[in-house]
Amino acid sequence: xxxxxxxxxxxxxxxxxxxxxxxxxxxxxxxxxxxxxxxxxxxxxxxxxxxxxxxxxxxxxxxxxxxxxxxxxxxxxxxxxxxxxxxxxxxxxxxxxxxxxxxxxxxxxxxxxxxxxxxxxxxxxxxxxxxxxxxxxxxxxxxxxxxxxxxxxxxxxxxxxxxxxxxxxxxxxxxxxxxxxxxxxxxxxxxxxxxxxxxxxxxxxxxxxxxxxxxxxxxxxxxxxxxxxxxxxxxxxxxxxxxxxxxxxxxxxxxxxxxxxxxxxxxxxxxxxxxxxxxxxxxxxxxxxxxxxxxxxxxxxxxxxxxxxxxxxxxxxxxxxxxxxxxxxxxxxxxxxxxxxxxxxxx
Ligand SMILES: Cc1ncc(C[n+]2csc(CCOP(=O)(O)OP(=O)(O)O)c2C)c(N)n1
Ligand SMILES: [Mg+2]
Numbered sequence: 012x013x014x015x016x017x018x019x020x021x022x023x024x025x026x027x028x029x030x031x032x033x034x035x036x037x038x039x040x041x042x043x044x045x046x047x048x049x050x051x052x053x054x055x056x057x058x059x060x061x062x063x064x065x066x067x068x069x070x071x072x073x074x075x076x077x078x079x080x081x082x083x084x085x086x087x088x089x090x091x092x093x094x095x096x097x098x099x100x101x102x103x104x105x106x107x108x109x110x111x112x113x114x115x116x117x118x119x120x121x122x123x124x125x126x127x128x129x130x131x132x133x134x135x136x137x138x139x140x141x142x143x144x145x146x147x148x149x150x151x152x153x154x155x156x157x158x159x160x161x162x163x164x165x166x167x168x169x170x171x172x173x174x175x176x177x178x179x180x181x182x183x184x185x186x187x188x189x190x191x192x193x194x195x196x197x198x199x200x201x202x203x204x205x206x207x208x209x210x211x212x213x214x215x216x217x218x219x220x221x222x223x224x225x226x227x228x229x230x231x232x233x234x235x236x237x238x239x240x241x242x243x244x245x246x247x248x249x250x251x252x253x254x255x256x257x258x259x260x261x262x263x264x265x266x267x268x269x270x271x272x273x274x275x276x277x278x279x280x281x282x283x284x285x286x287x288x289x290x291x292x293x294x295x296x297x298x299x300x301x302x303x304x305x306x307x308x309x310x311x312x313x314x315x316x317x318x319x320x321x322x323x324x325x326x327x328x329x330x331x332x333x334x335x336x337x338x339x340x341x342x343x344x345x346x347x348x349x350x351x352x353x354x355x356x357x358x
Contacts, residue, residue, distance in 0.1 A: 012254060013234055014224040018283050020291025029233045033298055039080055039228055040293055041307050043072040043286050046096045048311040049105075050259070053112075056319060057263040063113045066093040067259030070226075073285030074190050074253040075160075076100065077231030081239055082158060087144050088127035089137040089159040093190070093257075097160070101127050105318035106325070115328045116336045135165045138174025138187060145183035145248065154243045160188040164195020166209050175216040175250060184242035186235065189252045190225065196261045197271035213250035225253030226283040256280035329356050 015024045022028060031039070050069045056062040068075065071093070079097040082088070088101050095108050102125035111118025111129055119129040131137040141159035148155050165171055166189055178185040189209045193200050206212060213220025219241070223234045231253055238249035258281065260266045268277075293299035330352045334345055341349060 012222045012224055013230050014227050015229040015233060016227045016288055016292055018226075018288055020288045020295065022292075024230075027230075027233050029229060029236060031229075031232070033296075035080075036293060036296075037298055037303070039076065039232070040286075040289055040299055040303075042076045042080070042096075042100060043228065043289065044304055044307045045311040046072050046076060047286060048308055049096070049099075049315060052312070052315045054259065054263065056109075057112075061319065062109060062263075064092070065112055065263045066095075066261065067257060067263070068093060068096055070256045070258040070280065070284070071190060071192060072096070073228035073231055073289070074188075074225035074255045077228040078158070078160075078186075078188060078235045078251070078253075080228075081232050081235035083155065083239075084124070085126060085153070085155045086239075087141075087148070087155065087157045089141045089144065089157065090127070090130045091134075091137060091160050091162065091165070092130045092132050092262075093162070094130055094160045098127055098130065101125060103127065105314065106321035109319055109322040110325060113322070115325070116333055117325060117328075120336075135161055135168030135170035135174075137161065138165075138168075139170045139177070140174075141185050141187065142174045142178040142181075142183055142248075145178055145185035145242075146181050149181070149183050149245075156184045156186055156239050156242045158186045158188070160190060162195060163189060163191040163193065163200045163209060164198065164203060165189065166212060167195075167203055172212075172216070175213065175218060175248065178248040179216040179218040182245060182247040184245075185248040186238045186242060187248060187250045189250065190255055191252050192255050192257045193276075194257075194261070194271065196266055199271070208252060210250060210252035216250075218248050218250060220250040220252070222252045222254065225255030226280075226285045226288070228285055228289050256283070331356060 015027055017023045050067055053065050057065045075096045079100050090097055099108055107118050121127050137159045141157045145157035175187055191209055208222050210220040210222040221234055224230045234251050260268050334349050
């Protein structure tokens, strides 16, 4: 397992420490703290009935944000349902992320210049799409990558194998993340596969694979940077397995983690917390203080408050809006339905 920063916030691998400025290091910490607050607020808003679908992210910040930090604006992001943080840092306004949660179509409309699709709910489907997007980039001679994420459970899907195999065959510039948080809802990874690691699945596709400490933001960043460089230089795709953990439930729809996870396991992983170890590292360099942290927390709370307000004020979704956003040209049967709904909505 590739690691740079250990649980105590100490560098264990001098050679691979990424070349990041002090400002960049602080920005990474800021994003992780912000995202932890966003997770807590999203859970609360969901419980108040003010958000819809939500998949908790606490524990996975290093895996999610360390990888996104290594991307360029023109890279194309294909996230899964838990990967809303990457989308936000790639440029999706927060109020739109909230609208996505509520099932409003405007949550799926990427602003100009944000190269991404909305989070995929079908497990693994984004892997095939990422291979296609990456091949398109290659054919156009673009020096960019397509980046996608799935979970440990996702690696059992056919689409997972199809995606990595296709991208491998065409040396398409894709980066495939497997965020191994050890559970697919309640199913532990040991029951998911007999493979010793998920990264080794890359071998069958003839592509590079690496297992990374997903609680170590520097390791995730460095691995992604490396994968990106290889890919844009025509050396083909890469599979990155990040070893991580979700502290919360699978989603807010009602699973109870105490029924499938032991307290010992939770405790073991909380000791590896990505924010704790990175904070220790930055504090030792005099780059972070309690004051910095509190400032980020307050800023995050305020921005979240404004974003939810804006989402509340956004016009309610109509059935005709939904239909108008599905096709460039409506098929005749939907045209008929469109007329019917227009009539209903006018009343
Ligand atoms: C094709 C498909 N099958 C089943 C589901 C239901 N489902 C939603 S999440 C999930 C588990 C996914 O686990 P994993 O890939 O480990 O990702 P994680 O949620 O842990 O991030 C399942 C089976 C689905 N959304 N799509
Ligand atoms: Mg999982």
